[in-house]
């Protein structure tokens with residue numbers, strides 16, 4: 001498997017199939033798409049080697065001010081929360097989807113790691129965040145992301161915000177690297193050419 005940068009158009013089929021199949025495909029296009037970085041994971045062998053098996057998109061987007069305090073006990077004291085300024089070096093990932101038949105084999109983990117590395121080394125990101133489906137919250141937690149803010153809904157789907165501080169990433173993570181992801185069903189080698 002390898003990961004490469006792709007056009008926004010190439011993400012649309014998986015975005016639609018995996019995330020929002022009940023809506024028209026036009027609904028999964030984002031107005032911000034042309035200002036983002038899009039990545040796909042691909043298998044090496046035909047016949048499907050030109051179709052991504054997983055996709056993700058990155059955008060420069062300030063982290064929302066943590067709204068945890070808004071409904072908490074602390075808000076009932078006389079000390080109102082001080083707004084935390086947003087940082088310019090925040091990268092948001094969106095529309096992360098792995099083809100259903102390829103899920104659970106390490107592809108998503110490899111793609112997330114690749115793009116986190118890209119965000120840190122190429123976009124100078126210090127924080128990597130997303131609106132996560134609550135159904136995937138444990139998946140993200142296992143990969144080092146922490147929940148912040150309150151839960152909310154987009155349509156019928158419940159979300160929570162999650163983030164990872166990238167300033168702690170060491171140089172070992174940033175070198176050109178080949179890493180191996182071993183799962184029950186497969187061993188995936190990801191070539192990182194950053």
Ligand SMILES: CC(C)(COP(=O)(O)OP(=O)(O)OC[C@H]1O[C@@H](n2cnc3c(N)ncnc32)[C@H](O)[C@@H]1OP(=O)(O)O)[C@@H](O)C(=O)NCCC(=O)NCCS
Pocket residue numbers: 018019096097098099102103104105106107108109110131132133135136137138139183184
């Ligand atoms: C989330 C997603 C991108 C992960 O990709 P993936 O290739 O399936 O993930 P991986 O194979 O790398 O991870 C497999 C591991 O996650 C676990 N897992 C899979 N889905 C999970 C979930 N919803 N919650 C918790 N763990 C989950 C597997 O049991 C496996 O565990 P292990 O690491 O202990 O073996 C993919 O499952 C997907 O597209 N889901 C539907 C769309 C979605 O929810 N996207 C995220 C929107 S915020």
